[in-house]
Amino acid sequence: MANASFNDARVQREQPCRLCGGQQAHLLAETAYWDIRNTRIVGCDACGLMQLDPMLTGPETDRGCLAYYVEETLRTAPREQVRNLVRNYRRGVLFAWGLKAQGHRPRTLLELGPGSGYFAAGLRRIFPDLEVTVMDVNTEVLHLNARDHGFAGIRSMPEEHHTGLDDRFDLVVARDILEHVIDIGAVLRNVMHYLRPGGLFHFITPNGHEDVWKHRLRHHLGRERSELLINHVNYFDGRGLRQHLEQLGFDRVTYYTYGLKTTLRGRGWSRKPKLWAPVSRSRSAGEFAEDRLHEVQGVAHRMDAVLPSWYRRGPVWPLLLLSAYQHGHFLRVDPARGIGHEIHGVFRKRG
Numbered sequence: 502m503a504n505a506s507f508n509d510a511r512v513q514r515e516q517p518c519r520l521c522g523g524q525q526a527h528l529l530a531e532t533a534y535w536d537i538r539n540t541r542i543v544g545c546d547a548c549g550l551m552q553l554d555p556m557l558t559g560p561e562t563d564r565g566c567l568a569y570y571v572e573e574t575l576r577t578a579p580r581e582q583v584r585n586l587v588r589n590y591r592r593g594v595l596f597a598w599g600l601k602a603q604g605h606r607p608r609t610l611l612e613l614g615p616g617s618g619y620f621a622a623g624l625r626r627i628f629p630d631l632e633v634t635v636m637d638v639n640t641e642v643l644h645l646n647a648r649d650h651g652f653a654g655i656r657s658m659p660e661e662h663h664t665g666l667d668d669r670f671d672l673v674v675a676r677d678i679l680e681h682v683i684d685i686g687a688v689l690r691n692v693m694h695y696l697r698p699g700g701l702f703h704f705i706t707p708n709g710h711e712d713v714w715k716h717r718l719r720h721h722l723g724r725e726r727s728e729l730l731i732n733h734v735n736y737f738d739g740r741g742l743r744q745h746l747e748q749l750g751f752d753r754v755t756y757y758t759y760g761l762k763t764t765l766r767g768r769g770w771s772r773k774p775k776l777w778a779p780v781s782r783s784r785s786a787g788e789f790a791e792d793r794l795h796e797v798q799g800v801a802h803r804m805d806a807v808l809p810s811w812y813r814r815g816p817v818w819p820l821l822l823l824s825a826y827q828h829g830h831f832l833r834v835d836p837a838r839g840i841g842h843e844i845h846g847v848f849r850k851r852g
């Protein structure tokens with residue numbers, strides 16, 4: 502049932518694949534990123550990566566990201582925003598505990614696109630001496646990470662290479678970032694450079710087959726341009742992503758998809774109309790970013806306001822039990838099968 506496919510048309514790419522340089526592609530969907538750009542989603546014949554062609558530019562994603570941030574924050578209640586911080590902290594605790602159980606003791610961490618910083622804060626509950634550096638283009642994100650957690654910050658796109666960071670980190674984390682980056686090839690090469698030999702790279706990213714499905718339905722069955730509000734510009738194929746990481750010089754430690762509920766509900770295989778992506782309305786990015794930015798009230802981010810005190814002090818086992826109960830991935834599937842909602846990976850740099 503997974504990955505039922507359509508007869509995708511062959512297309513001439515405007516730009517080569519950012520992962521493998523391939524020129525051969527098939528058309529998955531026509532889509533519009535806000536009112537910013539009409540583009541297509543194409544699948545690379547060589548490596549399986551699905552991505553926008555033509556790709557968005559840096560300024561285009563900046564505009565769309567800000568609009569999405571404002572739109573999303575306006576529809577998420579402050580209480581729910583705080584819950585998300587707590588969840589990310591528990592996920593960090595659980596992930597760190599897994600590393601520790603495997604004998605890893607990272608001392609230096611670089612997190613790309615850290616958001617609120619609560620995942621890394623959770624890691625530090627298990628590894629109290631962990632030195633955390635975060636990288637983001639958004640100065641507000643860096644400010645909050647410094648204020649709330651004391652993390653060092655680097656203002657940069659993840660595509661830029663900083664030679665001063667080479668071989669410095671035991672662990673690089675990119676959670677829900679890879680699907681957003683314009684040049685995925687450059688980002689993965691940078692991760693490789695920044696890690697020490699033997700260092701670990703952890704990421705999560707949506708299963709591309711499921712993520713792109715709604716756009717394919719709109720294209721193939723509705724013959725219309727779909728609406729793309731969140732800048733997912735890369736849609737990963739589980740097999741191709743793994744092959745690429747191995748070619749770069751990584752070895753797989755853990756690699757699986759989780760979240761099978763969405764597959765059961767039909768994403769990735771069913772043609773039900775409710776799964777179709779909305780038709781593009783060329784929604785105005787400016788309407789959110791410029792006109793409503795002032796309405797976004799930041800929630801309190803400080804650890805003592807967000808986390809119960811027993812999360813941060815005392816024995817760790819109650820927190821571990823709760824975290825495993827809430828966020829443990831007990832059903833794991835090989836990403837090569839293209840089912841499940843999210844791909845979880847830990848890869849080790851060879852050498």
Ligand SMILES: [Zn+2]
Pocket residue numbers: 518519520521522523545546547548549550
């Ligand atoms: Zn490719």
